Amino acid sequence: MPSATGLKTPQLQWRRTMRPDSGRRRSGEIIVTRDDAWKLAEHWIAAWNAHDLEQILTHYEEAIELTSPVAAQLLGTSDGKVVGIGNLRAYFQRGLEAYPELRFRLEDVLWGLNSVVLYYTNHKGTRTAEFMEISANGKVARVVANYGG
Secondary structure, X not given: OEOOOOOEOOOOOOEEOOOOEOOOXXXXXXXXXXXXXXXXXXXXXXXXXXXXXXXXXXXXXXXXXXXXXHHHHHHOOOOOEEEOHHHHHHHHHHHHXXXXXXXXXXXXEEEOOOEEEEEEEEOOOOEEEEEEEEOOOOOEEEEEEEEOO
């Protein structure tokens, strides 16, 4: 569905496990493919660059947990944690307002069995890697953001 900025939520074709594997993976869990990892990353970057909060939030679970040094700075907390989609909305809105010139350039995407790492730079040249754990619903359940110079 297109947003006010014309972005469409990507139709990702996450593969699901069909049976347990050594007791570690349960039926229905997501298996991330290269193509879907890149689709997620490209849509995520486009949504941020459009400053389209609604499209940004389409990627996240209701019970999302994000940990970030920038969250610690912007929110004045020592642990940098943001829990729940409502709190994430408020944090992202505050970030978009604080940095109206914010733009990201995707550098690389890494993928695991049920995770994705987005590696990108912002408008100031700051390097960021975000580890995103994908839930059985195909949305981001947990994020850990890491920053470089």
